Amino acid sequence: MSCLSNPDLLVVGAGPAGLYAAIEAASAGLTTVIVDEGISAGGQLVKQTHKFFGNEDFFASVRGFDIARRLLKELSNMDHVHNLQESSVIGVYEDGIPVLHLPSDTTRLLQPERVIVATGASEKFLQFDNNDLPGVYGAGAVQTLMNQFGVMPGRNVLMVGSGNIGLIVSYQLIQAGVNVKAIVEIADRIGGYEVHANKAMRMGIPIMLRHTVIKAIGTESVEGAVICEVDENFRPVASTSQELAVDTICIAIGLNPSIELIAQAGGEVKYIPELGGYVPVRDDNMRSTAEAFFVAGDVSGIEEATTAMIEGRVAGLTVVKDLKGNTDLKKLESLKRELVAFRNGPTSARIREGLRKLGIVSSSKEHQYGNPNNPEKYMGKMRPVIECYEAIPCNPCETSCPTGAITVGENINDVPVIDYEKCNGCGICMTECPGLAVFMLRELPEEESALIGIPYELIPLPEKGEKVHLLGREGETLSDGVVQRVFKSPNKTHGVYVKAPAEIAGEVRGVSPVSKTDNTYVCRCEELTVQDVEKAINDGYTDFEELRRRLRISMGPCGGRTCRLNTLGMLSRKTGRPIEEFAPGVLRPPSIPATFRSIAGQEGAKDE
Amino acid sequence: MSRLAQHPVIEFVRGKKISFEFEGRKLGAFEGETVAAALHAEGIRYLRSSPGRQRAQGFFCAIGKCSSCLMEVDGMPNVRTCITLVRDGMVVRRQKGKGELLE
Numbered sequence: 205m206s207c208l209s210n211p212d213l214l215v216v217g218a219g220p221a222g223l224y225a226a227i228e229a230a231s232a233g234l235t236t237v238i239v240d241e242g243i244s245a246g247g248q249l250v251k252q253t254h255k256f257f258g259n260e261d262f263f264a265s266v267r268g269f270d271i272a273r274r275l276l277k278e279l280s281n282m283d284h285v286h287n288l289q290e291s292s293v294i295g296v297y298e299d300g301i302p303v304l305h306l307p308s309d310t311t312r313l314l315q316p317e318r319v320i321v322a323t324g325a326s327e328k329f330l331q332f333d334n335n336d337l338p339g340v341y342g343a344g345a346v347q348t349l350m351n352q353f354g355v356m357p358g359r360n361v362l363m364v365g366s367g368n369i370g371l372i373v374s375y376q377l378i379q380a381g382v383n384v385k386a387i388v389e390i391a392d393r394i395g396g397y398e399v400h401a402n403k404a405m406r407m408g409i410p411i412m413l414r415h416t417v418i419k420a421i422g423t424e425s426v427e428g429a430v431i432c433e434v435d436e437n438f439r440p441v442a443s444t445s446q447e448l449a450v451d452t453i454c455i456a457i458g459l460n461p462s463i464e465l466i467a468q469a470g471g472e473v474k475y476i477p478e479l480g481g482y483v484p485v486r487d488d489n490m491r492s493t494a495e496a497f498f499v500a501g502d503v504s505g506i507e508e509a510t511t512a513m514i515e516g517r518v519a520g521l522t523v524v525k526d527l528k529g530n531t532d533l534k535k536l537e538s539l540k541r542e543l544v545a546f547r548n549g550p551t552s553a554r555i556r557e558g559l560r561k562l563g564i565v566s567s568s569k570e571h572q573y574g575n576p577n578n579p580e581k582y583m584g585k586m587r588p589v590i591e592c593y594e595a596i597p598c599n600p601c602e603t604s605c606p607t608g609a610i611t612v613g614e615n616i617n618d619v620p621v622i623d624y625e626k627c628n629g630c631g632i633c634m635t636e637c638p639g640l641a642v643f644m645l646r647e648l649p650e651e652e653s654a655l656i657g658i659p660y661e662l663i664p665l666p667e668k669g670e671k672v673h674l675l676g677r678e679g680e681t682l683s684d685g686v687v688q689r690v691f692k693s694p695n696k697t698h699g700v701y702v703k704a705p706a707e708i709a710g711e712v713r714g715v716s717p718v719s720k721t722d723n724t725y726v727c728r729c730e731e732l733t734v735q736d737v738e739k740a741i742n743d744g745y746t747d748f749e750e751l752r753r754r755l756r757i758s759m760g761p762c763g764g765r766t767c768r769l770n771t772l773g774m775l776s777r778k779t780g781r782p783i784e785e786f787a788p789g790v791l792r793p794p795s796i797p798a799t800f801r802s803i804a805g806q807e808g809a810k811d812e
Numbered sequence: 813m814s815r816l817a818q819h820p821v822i823e824f825v826r827g828k829k830i831s832f833e834f835e836g837r838k839l840g841a842f843e844g845e846t847v848a849a850a851l852h853a854e855g856i857r858y859l860r861s862s863p864g865r866q867r868a869q870g871f872f873c874a875i876g877k878c879s880s881c882l883m884e885v886d887g888m889p890n891v892r893t894c895i896t897l898v899r900d901g902m903v904v905r906r907q908k909g910k911g912e913l914l915e
């Protein structure tokens with residue numbers, strides 16, 4: 205078929221950038237071939253289970269895999285589109301572009317009028333001892349395994365890197381029931397958005413700044429990792445090294461644009477670290493220095509899906525202009541303005557700097573930081589508490605609120621401001637925020653307690669009336685509470701409302717079921733779990749004897765053999781005092797289980 | 813490393829149950845899985861031994877970019893198993909050395 209071998213447009217890569225480029229071109233009537241080497245289209249989106257940030261017009265608050273599904277559906281309804289899946293563009297040659305169909309190992313040559321390269325990026329690799337051991341995986345690979353195929357990547361994971369990807373994947377690992385031992389970050393600050401970091405810390409994952417991984421342990425698979433601190437020049441300080449028992453080391457230190465094809469086409473590339481490494485030189489219509497070749501998405505600089513989609517549309521519309529002589533210029537200009545607006549926040553400063561080096565201007569703006577208005581006045585009213593203080597490009601809280609009580613405003617990088625007067629307490633914003641940064645609160649002064657709504661995305665979902673642990677911002681147990689209400693949301697971010705003592709109402713940011721997960725015992729005789737003991741220590745019982753009286757710990761038949769040392773260890777960890785400083789409590793007789801009769805001695809025996 | 817039975821936000825729709833051969837062992841898989849994912853679900857992470865120093869290696873990127881997952885599939889070397897669907901009756905072997913490279 206000639207339109208297949210001589211299409212108007214060839215799009216390489218069916219991620220968000222490529223799919224949107226194809227949609228624009230095909231809807232203007234261009235014959236379009238999309239080639240993608242994955243087993244299904246969608247690029248990175250198919251494994252993104254979290255809800256996306258950004259602008260509602262570009263699927264903010266929709267989960268990644270749903271975005272891919274919707275774009276594909278739109279394309280499948282169009283004429284003049286050929287989708288070649290499991291097919292790889294293996295190079296760019298004088299006489300055409302060979303496409304290799306992987307399963308059949310056959311090649312066909314395409315001679316398109318225009319090409320949009322939307323090949324995305326590949327994971328950066330980190331140098332450390334034994335880093336080629338099976339079980340050292342890129343963060344994207346871990347996501348693919350667990351979110352696309354439902355296969356556990358491991359049981360205990362060390363995450364390397366605290367950018368958005370490292371933070372999001374850590375959270376997703378917990379959702380899949382995998383333990384994340386720690387996130388190590390070589391810099392002295394967390395790389396990703398504050399809301400993502402909070403989400404991970406709430407799950408109890410420690411983020412260790414100024415730390416890196418120096419060695420993977422194992423022979424045929426990872427059995428452990430050695431991490432250590434770094435000095436001010438980022439050199440490991442060997443004396444601080446410690447070993448972690450993990451079976452997977454997940455590398456999330458960034459992505460490299462996949463520029464091979466554009467370079468082969470003769471497009472100039474330039475090293476711009478702010479954009480991820482070598483990137484194609486291009487103009488603001490996404491045209492490379494090779495006239496017939498365009499770029500869009502991560503290949504043109506590592507950013508986000510929202511910008512990838514807009515760039516794809518810009519490239520598509522420009523190709524339409526090239527081949528048809530005209531295009532929807534109004535749409536094109538408004539998309540370009542949208543890109544500028546999206547990038548004008550403080551978290552995009554690096555991107556702006558990178559684009560400046562390419563000669564592309566992107567302005568920055570002053571930001572408005574929201575002040576919750578006059579909270580005292582609304583005490584006792586059910587209302588959201590929005591813990592989103594960093595200017596990031598995101599606004600689903602605003603667009604989802606049915607009463608218009610939340611304003612981010614025209615500048616999507618502004619911080620949300622809430623008008624409690626307009627709010628009806630419905631809790632929708634809590635379930636829509638992709639950062640899980642919105643909590644509900646209602647004080648109950650007469651009971652000296654408060655109702656707190658927590659966004660919840662784990663299984664099992666607690667039920668009304670169930671007893672749960674109330675967790676703080678770092679996943680620590682603060683107290684116990686009872687679930688008052690469960691607000692089930694179709695987007696699977698549910699709202700769990702619990703009652704908590706008034707004095708900790710501002711601290712409760714998570715819940716965990718008591719009965720189902722808390723099976724880690726300290727004391728077998730009295731069936732006391734780690735959380736029971738931690739809670740008592742938090743409640744101020746910081747001495748062994750006090751704990752014993754409070755919990756009956758070490759008063760069972762084993763006489764404290766099982767639990768004493770563990771309890772002392774917990775006391776020491778929690779209070780920071782060495783074990784020797786604690787009195788171990790009285791070692792009461794009998795030291796083995798004995799009946800009263802046996803102690804009463806011969807006399808009793810005679811009586812019988 | 814087993815398959816996830818349930819997940820808070822994803823419903824896994826698995827294909828037909830099939831079987832394939834790995835180093836002479838018969839293993840189960842589901843249609844729609846890649847070879848690398850199916851092996852991983854059976855606890856197999858060691859996919860090839862490196863050409864030079866014969867080190868055990870597994871996959872790294874899982875999206876076809878790093879060539880760390882090259883195996884011999886149905887007699888063909890250098891197959892990127894992270895983007896190759898497993899098929900019923902497939903014969904998969906650890907690749908030792910370079911295989912044959914297209915130049």
Ligand SMILES: Cc1cc2nc3c(=O)[nH]c(=O)nc-3n(C[C@H](O)[C@H](O)[C@H](O)COP(=O)(O)OP(=O)(O)OC[C@H]3O[C@@H](n4cnc5c(N)ncnc54)[C@H](O)[C@@H]3O)c2cc1C
Nearest residue numbers: 217219220221240241247248293323324501502508509510
């Ligand atoms: C963990 C994680 C979390 C993220 N979270 C967010 C978020 O919350 N919000 C957000 O906006 N963005 C997020 N992103 C970023 C977003 O997913 C990417 O920026 C976006 O997918 C880039 O789109 P793309 O189309 O450029 O590339 P990709 O989605 O990577 O697609 C590229 C496609 O090209 C194909 N391909 C490559 N080379 C060839 C070739 N030679 N022949 C044929 N096909 C080829 C690939 O198979 C792939 O399907 C996240 C990314 C990750 C990894």
Ligand code: SF4
Nearest residue numbers: 605627628630631633
């Ligand atoms: S609780 Fe409902 S009404 Fe109030 S701000 Fe949130 S979405 Fe709007």
Ligand code: SF4
Nearest residue numbers: 592598600601637639
């Ligand atoms: S509070 Fe609003 S702006 Fe902040 S992360 Fe949530 S939805 Fe986005």
Ligand code: FES
Nearest residue numbers: 872874878879894
């Ligand atoms: S794991 Fe990278 S190519 Fe397969």
